[in-house]
Amino acid sequence: MQFDPFIIPFxxxxxxxxxxxxxxxxxxxRDLSKQDKLRLxxxxxxxxxxxxxxxxxxxxxxxxxxFKTNFRLGYMHMSLAFGWFLLILFGTLEADIFGSSHxxxxxxxIFFKYFNPDHGRAGFxxxxxxxxxxxxxxxxxxxxxxIIKRLYSRIVxxxxxxxxxxxxxxxxxxxxxIFPSRLIAESFTxxxxxxxxxxxxxxxxxxxxxxxxxxxxxxxxxxxxxxxGTFFVLLPLTRYMHIPTELFLIFARNSGITTGDKAGAFTDxxxxxxxxxxxxxDACQLNFSTGIxxxxxxxxxxxxxxxxxxxxxxxxCLMCGRCDQKCPVGIELTPIRMLRRRAGETEHVEKSILKxxxxxxxxxxxxxxxxxxxxxxxxSSRPVKADVVYFAGCMTHLTPSIRNSMIxxxxxxxxxxxxxxxxxxxxxxxxxxxxGQDKEARELINFNSxxxxxxGAQTLVxxxxxxxxVFRESYYLDIEVLHHTQFxxxxxxxGSLKLNFMRKKVVYHTPCDLGRGSGVYDEPRDVLxxxxxxxxxxxDNENSLCCGGSLGNMKISYKQKQIIAADAAARLTKDNPEIxxxxxxxxxxxxxxxxxxxxxxxxxxxxxxxxxxxxxKEKSNPMLIVKEPVTI
Amino acid sequence: xxxxxxxxxxxxxIDFEANRRDIAEYISEKEPSFRVCIECGCCAATCTTGxxxxxxxxxxxxxxxxxxxxxxxxxxxxxxxxxxxTLVCPRGVNTRNVISLAREAFQxxxxxxx
Ligand code: SF4
Ligand code: SF4
Ligand code: SF4
Ligand code: SF4
Numbered sequence: 148m149q150f151d152p153f154i155i156p157f158x159x160x161x162x163x164x165x166x167x168x169x170x171x172x173x174x175x176x177r178d179l180s181k182q183d184k185l186r187l188x189x190x191x192x193x194x195x196x197x198x199x200x201x202x203x204x205x206x207x208x209x210x211x212x213x214f215k216t217n218f219r220l221g222y223m224h225m226s227l228a229f230g231w232f233l234l235i236l237f238g239t240l241e242a243d244i245f246g247s248s249h250x251x252x253x254x255x256x257i258f259f260k261y262f263n264p265d266h267g268r269a270g271f272x273x274x275x276x277x278x279x280x281x282x283x284x285x286x287x288x289x290x291x292x293x294i295i296k297r298l299y300s301r302i303v304x305x306x307x308x309x310x311x312x313x314x315x316x317x318x319x320x321x322x323x324x325i326f327p328s329r330l331i332a333e334s335f336t337x338x339x340x341x342x343x344x345x346x347x348x349x350x351x352x353x354x355x356x357x358x359x360x361x362x363x364x365x366x367x368x369x370x371x372x373x374x375x376g377t378f379f380v381l382l383p384l385t386r387y388m389h390i391p392t393e394l395f396l397i398f399a400r401n402s403g404i405t406t407g408d409k410a411g412a413f414t415d416x417x418x419x420x421x422x423x424x425x426x427x428x429d430a431c432q433l434n435f436s437t438g439i440x441x442x443x444x445x446x447x448x449x450x451x452x453x454x455x456x457x458x459x460x461x462x463x464c465l466m467c468g469r470c471d472q473k474c475p476v477g478i479e480l481t482p483i484r485m486l487r488r489r490a491g492e493t494e495h496v497e498k499s500i501l502k503x504x505x506x507x508x509x510x511x512x513x514x515x516x517x518x519x520x521x522x523x524x525x526x527s528s529r530p531v532k533a534d535v536v537y538f539a540g541c542m543t544h545l546t547p548s549i550r551n552s553m554i555x556x557x558x559x560x561x562x563x564x565x566x567x568x569x570x571x572x573x574x575x576x577x578x579x580x581x582x583g584q585d586k587e588a589r590e591l592i593n594f595n596s597x598x599x600x601x602x603g604a605q606t607l608v609x610x611x612x613x614x615x616x617v618f619r620e621s622y623y624l625d626i627e628v629l630h631h632t633q634f635x636x637x638x639x640x641x642g643s644l645k646l647n648f649m650r651k652k653v654v655y656h657t658p659c660d661l662g663r664g665s666g667v668y669d670e671p672r673d674v675l676x677x678x679x680x681x682x683x684x685x686x687d688n689e690n691s692l693c694c695g696g697s698l699g700n701m702k703i704s705y706k707q708k709q710i711i712a713a714d715a716a717a718r719l720t721k722d723n724p725e726i727x728x729x730x731x732x733x734x735x736x737x738x739x740x741x742x743x744x745x746x747x748x749x750x751x752x753x754x755x756x757x758x759x760x761x762x763x764k765e766k767s768n769p770m771l772i773v774k775e776p777v778t779i
Numbered sequence: 780x781x782x783x784x785x786x787x788x789x790x791x792x793i794d795f796e797a798n799r800r801d802i803a804e805y806i807s808e809k810e811p812s813f814r815v816c817i818e819c820g821c822c823a824a825t826c827t828t829g830x831x832x833x834x835x836x837x838x839x840x841x842x843x844x845x846x847x848x849x850x851x852x853x854x855x856x857x858x859x860x861x862x863x864x865t866l867v868c869p870r871g872v873n874t875r876n877v878i879s880l881a882r883e884a885f886q887x888x889x890x891x892x893x
Contacts, residue, residue, distance in 0.1 A: 541861040542866075545863055571830040582879060587856070706871075733862075
């Protein structure tokens with residue numbers, strides 16, 4: 148029997164964290180809604196199981212997505228996670244192959260060197276020792292980067308990390324101690340017995356040349372065991388909880404569970420899955436354009452975990468979704484923020500240690516603005532009948548050239564349509580939702596739904612991505628909803644819209660709510676390619692920028708919005724295109740004020756390109772006779 | 780303007796004793812751009828809500844500044860937060876935030892004020 152009292156702290160920590168992970172998973176499972184429970188069960192015993200395992204390997208161990216964004220950061224995460232994983236794997240195999248017995252308790256693998264100091268002298272054993280040393284070296288290199296990163300960002304004040312609480316400090320110190328203490332312990336033992344490979348062997352023999360290696364080794368084995376044990380026990384209280392949580396998250400997500408619009412266990416799981424990698428901070432325009440560095444998603448999640456009042460953070464965000472797109476863990480950051488907006492002001496509660504290990508079921512009451520309905524002044528809607536209805540939206544009414552272009556296109560293509568908010572309509576409701584006022588938004592949604600359904604239309608066309616997103620996600624319309632770029636694409640494909648090719652250099656700015664928000668990337672580009680010379684930018688598709696005018700952020704000032712807009716416009720027009728095209732009236736308005744380049748909506752460009760014979764019908768429309776000069 | 784006639788006009792005196800400026804102060808503290816409004820009325824002219832009902836943001840802003848909060852409280856929830864007013868405002872007043880803050884204030888923040 149190989150035993151020594153120094154293994155006790157490690158054993159306590161290990162069994163504690165294993166049992167804890169199971170208990171916490173059961174708690175999360177218990178808190179899931181009924182449907183989500185079913186989904187998870189089906190996912191766990193179904194096809195998505197393999198997918199989840201693959202994802203765990205690629206993301207939790209290799210950190211492929213972090214590698215893609217930032218090589219150094221990726222290497223740091225990979226060396227720590229994958230290196231540690233391999234060290235455990237090879238250590239276990241080592242104990243199994245070379246140890247005295249098979250199927251050993253974990254501690255025998257972790258402290259193999261201590262119990263088998265003679266191991267690794269020659270032949271296959273030496274090769275194995277080399278591998279183990281190599282893995283340790285990889286982990287240590289990652290650790291050095293991690294330490295430098297923390298110290299460096301402190302020095303330049305890049306990241307405003309809130310003060311670490313005493314327990315966090317202990318956990319962090321113990322994590323940092325694990326591998327150096329293993330290195331020193333193994334080196335001393337190797338030095339005393341003349342074993343070890345390139346790392347522990349050389350360091351060991353050097354240390355043994357002036358120190359009593361045999362006596363020095365023992366305390367370091369204690370230190371190694373103690374740091375492991377402490378780290379494991381404190382892990383649930385720190386951000387390292389993301390390690391076990393992410394596994395659960397991957398299974399849940401692959402089973403088809405989404406955040407939806409209710410806070411619950413899944414939101415909780417996502418909140419704890421954040422590894423604080425900081426990628427969302429780098430992606431955020433509020434950070435790199437305006438220098439606001441305390442509202443990014445990493446801080447939001449941290450605030451939620453610590454039960455702080457995160458209202459100010461939750462509302463100071465463009466809701467552009469750039470961080471969502473880049474988050475390597477795949478946390479649904481914007482939906483979570485939306486939920487927090489609805490929660491409004493919350494009270495900061497300092498939780499007891501027990502409550503931090505086993506938090507209560509997450510719950511908060513949405514704020515109510517008033518008991519009475521806010522919009523009972525709206526008239527009852529007059530039904531209009533049509534197959535296609537066009538809803539311009541508030542923002543399009545503020546940019547009449549887009550509205551007129553759309554009318555021109557609709558007329559030229561001969562579509563039978565009705566313009567349902569011709570004389571000014573009711574807001575689609577998304578701005579209220581973004582302000583966290585869901586109940587009020589519902590009143591508007593009901594009003595518009597009735598209007599649309601009464602028309603008996605099969606297709607709803609809108610010019611505004613904000614409306615488009617909310618029509619698709621929060622209205623229960625059983626009809627086809629199209630953004631005008633999609634609609635124009637259809638018209639071109641059917642041949643009902645004949646367009647001239649214009650030799651203009653164009654770059655395209657993808658609006659947040661159309662691109663990342665609704666996944667419409669290709670149609671606008673196809674249309675633009677059809678009529679102009681579309682060029683690439685550094686910010687295409689998923690990586691597109693926010694114009695800065697977002698209705699999602701009420702907290703930044705007009706100045707700050709201008710700065711974001713100017714910055715975005717400058718990046719987009721780097722190659723001097725003739726036109727900066729977009730497909731959102733709000734983007735158009737915001738960007739046009741921030742750049743010298745001509746900014747135009749796709750509808751305007753298309754309207755300009757319509758072939759003459761098609762235009763004959765247009766004369767019938769008096770609105771177009773006094774149209775804005777289109778200066779393309 | 781609805782009734783043209785010789786009805787006795789309402790009292791127009793502003794009573795600074797009775798009026799409470801707490802809410803206006805609360806708003807300008809949190810959203811300084813509230814102070815630079817020149818009461819031009821562009822916001823009211825473009826307003827989505829104003830298209831359906833006699834709702835004027837300009838009027839509400841003036842009343843807020845005067846501290847005549849009753850009418851503001853009754854009407855401020857009619858705004859749809861659509862953001863047109865913010866876009867047209869020549870002074871760059873962050874009107875949506877002003878409205879939100881006013882709602883918040885009437886809700887719970889400054890309980891004694893209203
Ligand atoms: S939210 Fe995602 S991107 Fe941001 S720190 Fe957490 S894991 Fe990284
Ligand atoms: S949604 Fe956009 S503005 Fe908000 S935190 Fe993410 S990147 Fe920043
Ligand atoms: S448009 Fe701006 S400056 Fe004019 S009244 Fe409205 S808020 Fe005031
Ligand atoms: S945000 Fe409110 S006040 Fe401003 S235009 Fe829209 S409805 Fe009118």
